[in-house]
Amino acid sequence: MDQKNGKGSLYHHRTATRNNRSTMIIRHDLRLVFIHIPKCAGKELRAVFSAGSKPEDMESYFNFAYSQKLKRHVDLAHLPIDDLIHFPAYHSLRNYTVIAAVRNPYQRLRSAIKEYCRQYSKEDERIANQSGPTMLSRSTYMREVPIRHGLRDPRFVHSMPMHWFSHYGQEPWVDHIVRCESLRNDVCNLAQKLNLPPEIEDLATKTLAAQDPAGNTEEAVTPEEVNLANTLYAVDFDVFGYSRLQADGTNDGLIAETISALTPGERHSHSIGLLERAQRVEWHWGPVSEIPSQSKMAPTR
Numbered sequence: 329m330d331q332k333n334g335k336g337s338l339y340h341h342r343t344a345t346r347n348n349r350s351t352m353i354i355r356h357d358l359r360l361v362f363i364h365i366p367k368c369a370g371k372e373l374r375a376v377f378s379a380g381s382k383p384e385d386m387e388s389y390f391n392f393a394y395s396q397k398l399k400r401h402v403d404l405a406h407l408p409i410d411d412l413i414h415f416p417a418y419h420s421l422r423n424y425t426v427i428a429a430v431r432n433p434y435q436r437l438r439s440a441i442k443e444y445c446r447q448y449s450k451e452d453e454r455i456a457n458q459s460g461p462t463m464l465s466r467s468t469y470m471r472e473v474p475i476r477h478g479l480r481d482p483r484f485v486h487s488m489p490m491h492w493f494s495h496y497g498q499e500p501w502v503d504h505i506v507r508c509e510s511l512r513n514d515v516c517n518l519a520q521k522l523n524l525p526p527e528i529e530d531l532a533t534k535t536l537a538a539q540d541p542a543g544n545t546e547e548a549v550t551p552e553e554v555n556l557a558n559t560l561y562a563v564d565f566d567v568f569g570y571s572r573l574q575a576d577g578t579n580d581g582l583i584a585e586t587i588s589a590l591t592p593g594e595r596h597s598h599s600i601g602l603l604e605r606a607q608r609v610e611w612h613w614g615p616v617s618e619i620p621s622q623s624k625m626a627p628t629r
Contacts, residue, residue: 350390350405353378354417357385358524359424361417365493366406366486367439368429369508372536376515377427380527389417392482403482408492409501411480421501425522428494430568431508433561434549435542440487441469447483467583470556474589474602490564491625498622500629505568512536551576552583559590567625 350370353362355377362377364370378386389404397414412418431439445461446453455462461469469487476484494502504522506514515536519529542548549557555575558565565572592600594608603609608618 350374352389352405352407352417354387354420354424355381355385356387356420357381360522360524361420361424361426363421363426363428363493363502364405365428365430365490366488367436367443368431368490369511369536370405370429372511373429373506373515376528376532376536379531380525387417387420389415398480400480401482402480403485406482406485406488406493408480408488409494409496410492413496425504426502427504427506427518428502429506429508429511430490430494430564432540432570433490433557433564434553434573435508435540436490437487437553437557437560438549439542441466443486444469444483466550467552470552470583471586473556473560474586474605478602478604487560489561491567494627495567495625498625500626502628505627508537508540510539512538549573556583556586559587563625567627569627 350364350366351374352364353374354360360377362373364374374388389407391404393402393404394400395402395411395414398411402411407415409421412421442456442461445456445465452465473484473487477488494500494505504518506518512532515532516529518524519532554573558572558575564570589602590605592602592606594606595610597603597609597611600606600609606619608616610616
């Protein structure tokens with residue numbers, strides 16, 4: 329079991345979190361887990377699902393740390409399920425009611441790019457907040473996505489596919505999904521369904537948006553972002569029931585290279601850049617490995 333890694337590095341915090349950080353929370357009094365899928369209203373939902381709690385009943389995962397088991401740095405607030413199974417929260421995920429929020433993949437990709445640019449420097453944060461990331465910044469980020477996701481780079485965690493945080497392989501580990509496009513109603517309805525404390529529904533009514541503040545998807549995203557999202561989030565669209573926009577084939581050189589890396593063809597193992605995305609791999613001396621045909625995954629268990 330991983331331990332604290334140096335002063336200030338914390339992942340297993342038994343207290344209510346009263347700051348403005350994104351966290352995954354566990355409420356032992358309600359036998360409830362809120363998994364924070366990045367860029368899906370995590371800060372707001374953390375506060376809502378913490379309402380009425382006592383410090384001794386809460387655990388929060390937040391901050392960054394080095395995991396001895398995974399042999400890499402991780403963002404503790406945003407742990408994919410195949411990472412999270414190595415942490416103590418695993419036991420709660422298997423035995424408690426688990427809630428997660430999802431978001432339109434196009435809006436989420438754009439928000440992830442902005443988040444990365446905001447964290448680069450104070451000046452970049454100012455620019456991103458005022459006018460949004462530049463086209464060069466967006467293109468540079470999108471170019472790096474395949475390899476950074478393959479390395480599970482926590483700096484690129486915000487754009488990792490949503491089902492990485494809700495499914496272990498093809499198995500859903502989430503019991504209830506709420507959507508950013510109808511967040512207030514979804515959370516209030518779920519609070520009533522699960523008979524949660526009234527403080528949760530009250531705070532949801534007061535603080536949650538009725539719809540995604542980002543607005544209309546088609547007006548917000550560029551053709552390049554549409555093409556990348558359609559490839560990167562193909563499973564998310566199917567699992568969570570979002571509609572795809574029509575890709576128009578308008579890719580500059582950077583995005584074309586990214587799409588190619590995400591969709592390697594059937595060829596020899598040593599000519600494939602991003603091996604985990606290859607449907608079929610021809611190995612030296614003749615062996616072949618391939619991703620088995622899979623049925624559509626259920627969104628919840």
